[in-house]
Amino acid sequence: MTRWDAEQKMQFLFALRSNGVTDQAVLSAMEKIDRAPFVKGLFAERAYEDTPLPIACGQTISQPSVVGLMTQALEISPRDKVLEVGTGSGYQAAILSQLARRVYTTDRHRRLVREAREIFEAMDLANITAITSDGSFGLPDQAPFDRILVTAAAEDPPGPLLEQLKIGGIMVVPVGQSDAVQSLIRVRRLENGFDYDELRPVRFVPLIEGLARDH
Ligand code: SAH
Numbered sequence: 001m002t003r004w005d006a007e008q009k010m011q012f013l014f015a016l017r018s019n020g021v022t023d024q025a026v027l028s029a030m031e032k033i034d035r036a037p038f039v040k041g042l043f044a045e046r047a048y049e050d051t052p053l054p055i056a057c058g059q060t061i062s063q064p065s066v067v068g069l070m071t072q073a074l075e076i077s078p079r080d081k082v083l084e085v086g087t088g089s090g091y092q093a094a095i096l097s098q099l100a101r102r103v104y105t106t107d108r109h110r111r112l113v114r115e116a117r118e119i120f121e122a123m124d125l126a127n128i129t130a131i132t133s134d135g136s137f138g139l140p141d142q143a144p145f146d147r148i149l150v151t152a153a154a155e156d157p158p159g160p161l162l163e164q165l166k167i168g169g170i171m172v173v174p175v176g177q178s179d180a181v182q183s184l185i186r187v188r189r190l191e192n193g194f195d196y197d198e199l200r201p202v203r204f205v206p207l208i209e210g211l212a213r214d215h
Helices: 006-018 025-030 043-047 064-073 091-097 110-122 158-163
Strands: 083-084 104-105 128-132 143-152 167-177 182-190 193-202
Touching: 006 025, 006 064, 025 064, 025 091, 043 182, 064 110, 064 167, 064 182, 083 091, 083 110, 091 110, 091 128, 104 110, 110 128, 158 167
Parallel strands: 083 104, 083 143, 104 128, 143 167
Antiparallel strands: 167 182, 182 193
8 A cells, every 4th residue: 555656646547637637626536545455466566557456356456547427427426426337446436435425325235245344444445335136227225326336348338227226416337238339328317217328339348147155
C-alpha cells in the first residue's frame, strides 16, 4: 500500500485522461483509491498499468480506464444509492463509494466478497455493503436504486435490474455474448419506458446464474 507515490499517480491519471476519462470528480476518486491492495500476489506490481489483471476465482479486475469510463457514464450525484453487480476485487465499488452516498455490491463468489470487505474495512470505506448473491436478481430489499452498474456481460440487461432502477435512474451494463466483443450500454429509465444508448465495445467476463460452488 506504500507504493502509490506521486510519480505513479501522475502516470496512472495520464493514462486515464488519454483514454477518455475526463470527469474531474471521477479522476479525483481514482486518485484517492490505490488500486494495489485490490490486486494480490504476482500481479500486484502491475497494479498501476492501464490493463485488466487476473484476481482470485478465475475473475478479473477491470482495466482502470474502463472503470473510469463506466463510472463517468453513470453521472453519479452525491446523494445516490448505487448497486454494483460483480464485486470482483472491490476496486470499482471503492471508486463508486467516493462519489455516491451508499454503494451495494454483490458477487456470486463468497471468497471475493469476503476479501473485498476486508479491504473496504482497512481503507475505512464505510458506505459500501458487500453481499454474496446472484446479482442478476438485484437486491429487492434495497431497491430502488438511482444507479446500477453491471461489471459482467449479460446477453440482455437483466429484467429485475431494470425493475429496480428508479425513474430518472441510469444503468450501465456490458451486453453481448461472453466470448465475443460486447457493447457497453447505458439505459435511462424514463416515466414510461427505457432509453438505450451504446457507448463503446468492451470485453467482460460473463454474468453467470446462481451462486458459485467453489467458495
Ligand atoms: N468490478 C470488479 C470486476 C468484476 S469481474 C472489480 O472492480 O474488480 C466480474 C465479476 O462478476 C466476477 O467477480 C464474477 O464472479 C461476478 N459475477 C458474474 N456473474 C454474477 C452474478 N450473477 N451475480 C453476481 N456476480 C456475478
